[in-house]
Amino acid sequence: MTITESVTPTTDWVAAATAVGTALAEGVAERDGSGELSLAAYDLLRSSGLSRALVPAEAGGGGATHREMGDALRELGRHDPSTAVAFAMHTHLVALQVWRHRHGMDASAVFEKVVAGAILASTGASDWVESNGSAVKVDGGYRVSARKAPASGCEAGTVAVTSIRWDDAPDGPQVLHCAIPLSAPGVSVEKTWNTIGLRASGSHTIVFDDVFVPDAAVSLIRPADLWPPILNSVIGAALPLVMAAYLGIADRSVELVAQLLRGRTEPHMVALAGEMMNAYTTATDLIGAMFTDADNLRFPNTDAHAARTLSRKTVVADSLVATVRLAIETIGGAGYSRALPLEMWYRDIHGCLFHPLPRAKQTRFTGRVLLGHSPLG
Structure with a gap:
C-alpha cells in the first residue's frame, strides 16, 4: 500500500494523531503480515508536526505538554499499534531533552535537529x-x-x-x-x-x-557498573509515553466488546465484561498518575521517582494484557478468530511487558530502593 497524503500541522495533537492514524489504518493488517515498517508514516508524522510537537515553542517546536503527547500516542495506538510504539521511542528521547531543558541544561542542539525533521532512534x-x-x-x-x-x-x-x-x-x-x-x-x-x-x-x-x-x-x-542518575530521568520521561501508546490498543479492545455485545444479558458475559473493565480502569488510571507525577517533565531526578514509575509500569503492563485477554474471553469463540482484529491486538499488547524494566528486574529495583540501597546490586 502506498500512502501519499500529508497532514496539515496543528496544535490539536490528538486530532493530528487521528489524521495520521486514519491514513495508516488501511495498511495495518498488511504490514502485520509482512513485518515491514511504514516509512511513509514518518513523513506523515513530520508533516503533521507530531515529530516535533514536544519541542518547546520557543525552540521552534509545537510546545505540546508531556500529557498531550501521551494522548496523541494513545490515539495513534488505536489505529496503528506498531507505528505508535515505534514513534514513542523517538518521542521519549525528545521528552528527555525537554526534561533537561526544564532543569537548566542545554538541549538546543537536539531541538534544532528535531525541528529540522530528524527522527531519533x-x-x-x-x-x-x-x-x-x-x-x-x-x-x-x-x-x-x-x-x-x-x-x-x-x-x-x-x-x-x-x-x-x-x-x-x-x-x-x-x-x-x-x-x-x-x-x-x-x-x-x-x-x-x-x-x-x-x-x-x-x-x-x-x-x-x-x-x-x-x-x-x-x-x-x-x-559502566554503577547506577547512573541519568536513567532516573529517562524512566520518568519515557515510560508514561510508551505505555500510553499501548493504552490505545486497550481502548480499541474495550470499544469492540461494547460494540459487539451491546444489549447481551448472559451472566457470564456481563461478569467478564466487568472484570475486563477493572483491568482497563487500573491501566488507565495508573498511566494518568504517571503523567501527573511527571509534572510535565519537571519531576525530580531521584531513585524514588524512578522506582514508583517502574512499579506503576509493571501493574499497567499486566492490566493492559489482561484487558485484551478478557476482551477475547468476553466475546467468546469469535474473539479467537482472526476475522476480528483482537488476535493482532493481543499479540501487540504483549510488547509492553518487555520495555525496561520487566517484572523480575523491576521488583528487585523497587525493593532495593525502598530498603535504602542503590537500584543495582
Missing part, C-alpha cells in the same frame, strides 16, 4: 546500565563497534541515540553516551525483527562497525 533497550560494544580512544574522538537491538523505527531514523561500553578507559570501564547519524560510514541496519507482535515496528538491529564518533557527539561518560 533509541537503543536503550539493549544499552541499560552496563551497555555493550567496544570503544577505542583516538584523536578527536572514538572508534566504536556494537550491535544494538531492538531499535524501533531505526529504518526511518536519522540519528541513533545510543551508548557504547569503553572497557579500556583510564579509570576503569566506562560507558559513552552519544548520538550517531545513521548515515555515518560504518553504520547499517540489519533486519532481525521477527516477532509475534508489533511486527511492523521496524525494531531491527543497528550495527556500528568501526564508526568514528567525535568528542563533540559524546554527551556523557560514566562508570
